[in-house]
Amino acid sequence: MKVILAQHGGQAAGINLNRPPKVIESAALDEPKAAELKGLVAAATSAPSSAASSGKARDEMSYTITIQDQARETVLSQSDTSMSDDFAKLLAWLQRYSGK
Amino acid sequence: MFSNHCRCINCITPPHLLKKLLENPDGRIRDAALRTLLTTAHLRGERSVRGLLASAALVSSHGRRTISDCANTRSLPSATIRRTEDGPASTDDSVNRAFVGLGLTREFYREILDRDSLDGNGMRLNGYVHYHTGYNNAFWDGSSMVFGDGDGMLFTDFTKSLDVIAHELTHGVTEFTARLEYLNQSGALNESMSDVFGSLVKQWAGKQTADQADWLIGAEVFTPGIGADALRSMKEPGKAYNNDILGRDPQPDHMNKYMNMTDDNGGVHINSGIPNKAFYLTSVGIGGYAWEAPGHIWYEALLASNLTTNFQEFADTTYLKAGQMYGSQSAEQQAVLSAWKEVGIRISGARTLAGTAARVRRPMADISNGRDEDQADVARRVEQLTGQLATLSKQVASLRSKPH
Numbered sequence: 001m002k003v004i005l006a007q008h009g010g011q012a013a014g015i016n017l018n019r020p021p022k023v024i025e026s027a028a029l030d031e032p033k034a035a036e037l038k039g040l041v042a043a044a045t046s047a048p049s050s051a052a053s054s055g056k057a058r059d060e061m062s063y064t065i066t067i068q069d070q071a072r073e074t075v076l077s078q079s080d081t082s083m084s085d086d087f088a089k090l091l092a093w094l095q096r097y098s099g100k
Numbered sequence: 101m102f103s104n105h106c107r108c109i110n111c112i113t114p115p116h117l118l119k120k121l122l123e124n125p126d127g128r129i130r131d132a133a134l135r136t137l138l139t140t141a142h143l144r145g146e147r148s149v150r151g152l153l154a155s156a157a158l159v160s161s162h163g164r165r166t167i168s169d170c171a172n173t174r175s176l177p178s179a180t181i182r183r184t185e186d187g188p189a190s191t192d193d194s195v196n197r198a199f200v201g202l203g204l205t206r207e208f209y210r211e212i213l214d215r216d217s218l219d220g221n222g223m224r225l226n227g228y229v230h231y232h233t234g235y236n237n238a239f240w241d242g243s244s245m246v247f248g249d250g251d252g253m254l255f256t257d258f259t260k261s262l263d264v265i266a267h268e269l270t271h272g273v274t275e276f277t278a279r280l281e282y283l284n285q286s287g288a289l290n291e292s293m294s295d296v297f298g299s300l301v302k303q304w305a306g307k308q309t310a311d312q313a314d315w316l317i318g319a320e321v322f323t324p325g326i327g328a329d330a331l332r333s334m335k336e337p338g339k340a341y342n343n344d345i346l347g348r349d350p351q352p353d354h355m356n357k358y359m360n361m362t363d364d365n366g367g368v369h370i371n372s373g374i375p376n377k378a379f380y381l382t383s384v385g386i387g388g389y390a391w392e393a394p395g396h397i398w399y400e401a402l403l404a405s406n407l408t409t410n411f412q413e414f415a416d417t418t419y420l421k422a423g424q425m426y427g428s429q430s431a432e433q434q435a436v437l438s439a440w441k442e443v444g445i446r447i448s449g450a451r452t453l454a455g456t457a458a459r460v461r462r463p464m465a466d467i468s469n470g471r472d473e474d475q476a477d478v479a480r481r482v483e484q485l486t487g488q489l490a491t492l493s494k495q496v497a498s499l500r501s502k503p504h
Binding site for chain 2: 008009010011012013014015016017018019025054056057058059060077080081083088092095
């Protein structure tokens with residue numbers, strides 16, 4: 001499984017534009033970490049959609065997490081003010097282990 | 101207004117003036133305005149009167165501040181209040197910096213632009229610090245300001261930057277005025293408004309002239325080891341940073357470098373470089389304090405803008421407002437014209453006049469005594485001649501109407 005994290009917008013939008021997405025290959029992780037990632041991905045992809053953004057937030061960041069697992073690709077996209085708990089947990093894990 | 105002698109219909113104080121008086125800090129004036137409303141017979145019972153009375157009943161909070169601590173979570177509702185408007189300073193420097201920054205922004209809007217908080221009606225100012233863990237950002241969530249601590253590698257605490265604080269709060273002002281849609285050019289204008297007034301609050305707090313100001317946004321949020329000037333430069337868009345860690349600042353400084361993109365809502369933080377530079381050029385062109393003429397021109401243009409205003413429309417409005425406020429062909433208006441021209445936007449009205457001048461057969465050298473003139477000078481002379489012609493026409497008409 002490959003998980004790709006891209007960050008957008010925010011005060012540092014210009015910097016985020018320059019930075020390539022972070023990629024994590026579960027095959028390169030040790031077993032506990034790989035299992036942890038698998039669990040977080042499962043929770044985030046099965047969680048109900050986050051509450052719709054008010055559309056009034058400015059300079060918030062948004063995040064696109066792409067999960068490529070065998071032949072299937074799932075794309076999750078949420079923002080600071082419209083983030084589900086499960087998405088937040090997956091995001092935090094990816095930011096910690098991908099070097100942000 | 102309260103004369104006992106004037107009975108003509110023209111002496112009735114118009115509703116918009118009474119509404120303004122209802123907001124006067126002097127209680128005697130507010131009371132007098134309220135009595136006028138109640139005793140003016142032809143207005144009694146009208147919906148407009150009821151609305152004005154309802155306004156009178158609202159007491160402005162005058163932007164009272166509350167700063168809360170998110171304790172490194174993403175939850176605002178569970179944040180703990182750490183400082184209130186009348187409470188003591190906190191032991192947390194982030195709390196105190198946010199408190200001071202919100203206050204300076206509030207005072208700027210009140211003293212310089214006569215605006216009572218973000219909504220013009222004393223809206224309370226709420227700030228949330230220590231949002232999430234290592235959060236490299238600050239944002240406006242639609243009603244409150246939220247600050248991250250930074251990850252300590254690239255960024256530090258975002259409460260350290262007064263212009264970032266004022267930038268975020270200005271998003272609130274924009275939302276209560278033009279409501280510029282946060283997408284493409286209107287979104288880039290939205291961002292630019294925040295950079296403009298963010299920078300102005302910092303300049304005003306430091307009593308800096310346009311020449312003295314650094315025109316940088318977020319200079320204080322980078323960690324010392326990162327070789328970057330700031331998040332953005334209004335003076336030199338595209339040159340705020342350039343290194344292996346951050347890459348190169350992608351902001352354009354001219355319309356010929358405008359970036360059509362889907363990321364960042366169509367590049368709202370990127371293309372803002374163009375109107376940012378126009379404001380910088382206007383400010384140094386006029387000179388003195390940028391929050392005076394330039395700031396007022398931009399503010400009035402913001403009030404006159406709407407959801408879909410684009411760069412050209414906004415530029416035209418700044419030119420119009422400069423003329424209305426400081427006079428047609430004034431130094432202020434000329435500075436606005438020149439600034440937008442330098443970033444690749446020609447003011448529509450000025451272009452029309454210049455086109456008219458081009459069709460005049462008489463060589464302009466005869467009028468100009470051989471001096472070289474640019475199109476703005478030509479446009480000015482055409483306008484002067486047009487005005488003189490109008491005056492002469494009236495005089496002729498007046499002579500013809502007199503009996504022989």
